[in-house]
Amino acid sequence: MEAILRFSVLSSGSSGNATYLEAGGRGLLVDAGLSCRRLRGLLGRIGCDLTDVSAVLLTHGHADHTSGVRSFLREREVPVYAAPGVAEDVEGAAPVDAGEHLDLGGDVSVTFFEVPHDAPTYGLRVSDGERVSALATDLGEVGPETLRLLRGADAVVLESNHDPDWLRRGPYSADLKQRVASARGHLSNQQAAEAACALAPHGLKDLVLAHLSKTNNSPARACGTVRKALKGAGHTGVRVRAAIAGHPTPWIEVGEPIESREEYVYRYGEAGVRLFDLE
Ligand SMILES: [Zn+2]
Numbered sequence: 001m002e003a004i005l006r007f008s009v010l011s012s013g014s015s016g017n018a019t020y021l022e023a024g025g026r027g028l029l030v031d032a033g034l035s036c037r038r039l040r041g042l043l044g045r046i047g048c049d050l051t052d053v054s055a056v057l058l059t060h061g062h063a064d065h066t067s068g069v070r071s072f073l074r075e076r077e078v079p080v081y082a083a084p085g086v087a088e089d090v091e092g093a094a095p096v097d098a099g100e101h102l103d104l105g106g107d108v109s110v111t112f113f114e115v116p117h118d119a120p121t122y123g124l125r126v127s128d129g130e131r132v133s134a135l136a137t138d139l140g141e142v143g144p145e146t147l148r149l150l151r152g153a154d155a156v157v158l159e160s161n162h163d164p165d166w167l168r169r170g171p172y173s174a175d176l177k178q179r180v181a182s183a184r185g186h187l188s189n190q191q192a193a194e195a196a197c198a199l200a201p202h203g204l205k206d207l208v209l210a211h212l213s214k215t216n217n218s219p220a221r222a223c224g225t226v227r228k229a230l231k232g233a234g235h236t237g238v239r240v241r242a243a244i245a246g247h248p249t250p251w252i253e254v255g256e257p258i259e260s261r262e263e264y265v266y267r268y269g270e271a272g273v274r275l276f277d278l279e
């Protein structure tokens with residue numbers, strides 16, 4: 001296992017969420033919203049296995065983030081740290097307070113922070129003492145407090161759930177549209193773009209847009225909206241990509257200088273399948 005701080009979003013969206021992160025030689029699984037068998041397969045795609053996971057972190061209790069955790073824990077007995085409202089439901093899970101620093105050995109620390117969503121939900125910030133990555137996927141808005149906790153991270157995984165026009169014109173019921181768009185629902189591409197512009201001057205190098213709706217968004221739409229806003233505000237130094245369902249993102253090495261990556265083309269596995277154009 002590499003000592004550097006790096007991660008891959010294994011799968012993202014309402015069909016199941018999981019991110020694998022390596023820090024200080026430890027493997028952390030953030031959310032387990034897919035079956036253990038699927039998690040093993042996705043980890044295999046980035047050269048890892050279930051045995052690499054040394055702790056599980058759960059952001060909130062929605063099934064798309066937790067449905068696989070019990071089957072995972074039957075295979076791997078590792079500590080689970082969870083937001084309130086999940087910890088009670090998962091045997092052996094340790095509830096964590098917002099703002100509490102979890103010391104995971106070495107210089108690795110994890111801090112949870114609350115975000116506005118329709119269940120008690122955490123974002124998190126992981127540091128290896130040198131680099132910082134942060135993740136906030138299910139949230140209705142990025143307020144000043146959330147921005148403060150994302151600021152300074154080299155790499156951020158941020159929800160970019162829907163295009164507001166697509167949501168408005170789309171097939172969801174009026175109730176569901178309202179829920180998604182509410183301040184306790186899910187972030188739009190525009191909201192993600194605003195947050196990106198606020199974070200760009202503070203050292204952000206990699207932004208991974210996550211939890212994209214299959215119905216009300218597309219990777220090209222989400223990336224396009226955020227890139228355009230960044231460019232318009234004069235921020236050219238941020239790599240923007242989208243995480244999707246069922247395909248791990250390439251490894252993102254946190255803090256990697258901008259120059260060293262040539263182009264943002266996704267290549268999954270050895271076949272180098274190009275799923276969609278990101279320029
Ligand atoms: Zn979710």
Ligand SMILES: [Zn+2]
Pocket residue numbers: 060062117138
């Ligand atoms: Zn949720």
